[in-house]
Amino acid sequence: MLSTLIKPTGGTATVNGYDIIKEPSKVRGSIGVVFQDPSSDDMLTGYENLKLHAMMFGVPRGEWEERIEHALGLVDLKDRAHDMVKRYSGGMRRRLELARGLLHRPKVLFLDEPTLGLDPNTRESIWGYIEDLVRKEEVTVIITTHYMDEADRLCDRIAIIDLGRIVVMDTPQRLKRAVGGDIVRLKTRKEIKLDFDYIKKIEKTDHEVCLTVENAGEHLQEILSHIGAVESVEVRSPTLNDVFLHYTGREFREGSWDEPAEGGYIQRIIRQRARR
Amino acid sequence: MSELSGLQAMWLREIKVFTRERSRIVSSIFTPILWLFVFGGGLGSSIAIKGLSYQTFIYPGIVCMSILFTSVFFGVYIVWDRKIDFLKEVLVAPLSRTTIFLGKVLGGTTDSLVQTTIVLMLGPVFGIGYSIHILAKAYLVILVLAIGLVSVGLIIGSFMESPEGFGMIVSFVVFPLFFLSGALFPTDNLPGWLSPLVLIDPVSYGVDALRGTLIGVSRFSYLYNISILLLFSMSMVFIGTRAFSRMKI
Numbered sequence A: 001m002l003s004t005l006i007k008p009t010g011g012t013a014t015v016n017g018y019d020i021i022k023e024p025s026k027v028r029g030s031i032g033v034v035f036q037d038p039s040s041d042d043m044l045t046g047y048e049n050l051k052l053h054a055m056m057f058g059v060p061r062g063e064w065e066e067r068i069e070h071a072l073g074l075v076d077l078k079d080r081a082h083d084m085v086k087r088y089s090g091g092m093r094r095r096l097e098l099a100r101g102l103l104h105r106p107k108v109l110f111l112d113e114p115t116l117g118l119d120p121n122t123r124e125s126i127w128g129y130i131e132d133l134v135r136k137e138e139v140t141v142i143i144t145t146h147y148m149d150e151a152d153r154l155c156d157r158i159a160i161i162d163l164g165r166i167v168v169m170d171t172p173q174r175l176k177r178a179v180g181g182d183i184v185r186l187k188t189r190k191e192i193k194l195d196f197d198y199i200k201k202i203e204k205t206d207h208e209v210c211l212t213v214e215n216a217g218e219h220l221q222e223i224l225s226h227i228g229a230v231e232s233v234e235v236r237s238p239t240l241n242d243v244f245l246h247y248t249g250r251e252f253r254e255g256s257w258d259e260p261a262e263g264g265y266i267q268r269i270i271r272q273r274a275r276r
Numbered sequence B: 001m002s003e004l005s006g007l008q009a010m011w012l013r014e015i016k017v018f019t020r021e022r023s024r025i026v027s028s029i030f031t032p033i034l035w036l037f038v039f040g041g042g043l044g045s046s047i048a049i050k051g052l053s054y055q056t057f058i059y060p061g062i063v064c065m066s067i068l069f070t071s072v073f074f075g076v077y078i079v080w081d082r083k084i085d086f087l088k089e090v091l092v093a094p095l096s097r098t099t100i101f102l103g104k105v106l107g108g109t110t111d112s113l114v115q116t117t118i119v120l121m122l123g124p125v126f127g128i129g130y131s132i133h134i135l136a137k138a139y140l141v142i143l144v145l146a147i148g149l150v151s152v153g154l155i156i157g158s159f160m161e162s163p164e165g166f167g168m169i170v171s172f173v174v175f176p177l178f179f180l181s182g183a184l185f186p187t188d189n190l191p192g193w194l195s196p197l198v199l200i201d202p203v204s205y206g207v208d209a210l211r212g213t214l215i216g217v218s219r220f221s222y223l224y225n226i227s228i229l230l231l232f233s234m235s236m237v238f239i240g241t242r243a244f245s246r247m248k249i
Helices: A024-030 A046-056 A061-074 A090-102 A120-136 A148-154 A172-178 A216-227 A240-248 A263-275 B002-020 B022-044 B054-073 B076-083 B086-091 B097-120 B132-159 B163-180 B192-200 B202-215 B222-246
Strands: A031-034 A108-112 A140-144 A158-162 A165-170 A182-187 A199-205 A208-213 A232-236
Touching (some): A046 A061, A046 B002, A061 A120, A090 A120, A120 A140, A120 A148, A140 A148, A148 A240, A158 A172, A165 A172, A165 A240, A172 A240, A182 A216, A208 A216, A216 A232, B002 B097, B022 B054, B022 B097, B054 B097, B054 B132, B054 B163, B054 B202, B076 B086, B076 B097, B076 B132, B076 B163, B132 B202, B163 B192, B163 B202, B192 B202, B202 B222
Parallel strands (some): A031 A108
Antiparallel strands (some): A158 A165, A182 A208, A182 A232, A199 A208
């Protein structure tokens, strides 16, 4: 909706001071969008894609060459500028589109799942480029992502959207603090009763207990001696995964260390996909 | 200014892609040749129409057929653009939908003109002599007809999700337009109840105008034909811009 591709069913919003319903053309002139799916023409070269973009976005003719050069340099694609896009790898294509999104010097750049389906190396380099461009260009970057580590690394402010509503918006640090403490995971089959002030939350599954504990390092000894022997213990500071769980009541299951091989897991993933 | 350079961008892209897809050019020229030589030659050896050899008679019709097929099928590229998501990139540009539509029409019309020119070069083989005057009149017909038919293709394409679906629908449109246009036989040979259909088929007027221009046989005057074609094209462009502004990704 903010990119004016979809009309809102109600209400409105402003981007760079322009109303998305009344002045869609001005909004489109102030934003750059890098879509989740590749949207460059693979029958054209990288350079040609950028040039078309410059023409369509009203970049003054005299500045085309210079800006294309600059944008290609930013994403290290100068060597391959005159190859057809169909000979690019997925990561190169994403980089090209990142460069394209910047070409007309937008005030706001939207990146829709910028590293979806890329290998860790490529993700790392794309992140590098994004950090780089925020440092070098005057641009606000809005990223949508399913990867909590990506959000944690790149974003100054994070909004968590659940079932179409923003449930919370804050800096990553403050969001993590809001969880209330460190996460302690105990693997045990014992029945556990704990009643300490510093334990903020107890969640039990089959043979696993998940505690949210203030200053876990200090209190772990006490907790363990209260319970007795356990199969294993994991202590970690809260991540955005926990934040997400905290605010939505659900968790991305990908990182879970005890995954029953049954239908529940698959269903969760499918539900998450369906919700997108 | 930005609208104009946007228009130029859309056009440039079509030309670039067109010249890179050699198979498209080859196949689009191959079909008319097949019709002219195999169908025209095979069936035509025993027939003469209005004192002309059958091949000469259908030649202007085959030119129109080539315009009809390339132009309407061009609409598939808007479906492809949607499929490869290039459409999003275009729609997110600060251009009006009218510009986007016109850019596409310009691109498609250029494709059509290039291919038709190649078919026109076969003319002398069928005893057709060209002069500047004849060519100017012929190209006016070709241009106006192509603009209208490219618009038809794009209008259909703007509603379609898949290239396969587009192919299906377009066959339903293209073949009746082709067979009723009188490209292959004089339309007065058709049963009377079909003649209203012939009259509402815009391609009929293209065929008639070209036949009049190239081989001197026609039903209506050139001016009458070209006026109807202009009316057709302008309405299609108008409907097309509306269809594009309603188009969703």
